Amino acid sequence: MALDYSDTPYILNHITQRVSYTDPRPAQADDQLNPVNHLHAPRHYFIKRDNKLGFGFIAGSEKPVIVRSVSPGGPADTKLMPGDQIIKIGEENVKS
Numbered sequence: 001m002a003l004d005y006s007d008t009p010y011i012l013n014h015i016t017q018r019v020s021y022t023d024p025r026p027a028q029a030d031d032q033l034n035p036v037n038h039l040h041a042p043r044h045y046f047i048k049r050d051n052k053l054g055f056g057f058i059a060g061s062e063k064p065v066i067v068r069s070v071s072p073g074g075p076a077d078t079k080l081m082p083g084d085q086i087i088k089i090g091e092e093n094v095k096s
Contacts, residue, residue, distance in 0.1 A: 002064045002085045005096060012066065042087055045079045059086060065094050 001011055001023075011020045047055050056074020060066045065086040070076050087095045 001083055002066060003095070043079075045076075047075045047079060050075050063094065063096055
């Protein structure tokens with residue numbers, strides 16, 4: 001899931017390479033598990049680079065920058081999740 005230029009959420013399907021403004025996922029009973037409810041509440045984390053594991057996540061190089069995977073036990077573990085959109089790195093806005 002990501003935000004378009006007008007901050008409207010949309011769904012990215014990396015397998016079919018299609019975009020949808022309708023969330024195809026089943027509704028979650030617990031609102032905290034559904035990222036749609038938290039799109040406008042960014043989380044802020046300081047992630048220190050590990051000498052062996054790096055930052056502990058892989059993100060796409062396209063914009064918006066989307067987290068593709070998180071290394072268990074790495075610096076980003078418990079902070080980032082696959083599908084998260086990175087909005088800023090330091091003071092640099094990487095949203096678009």
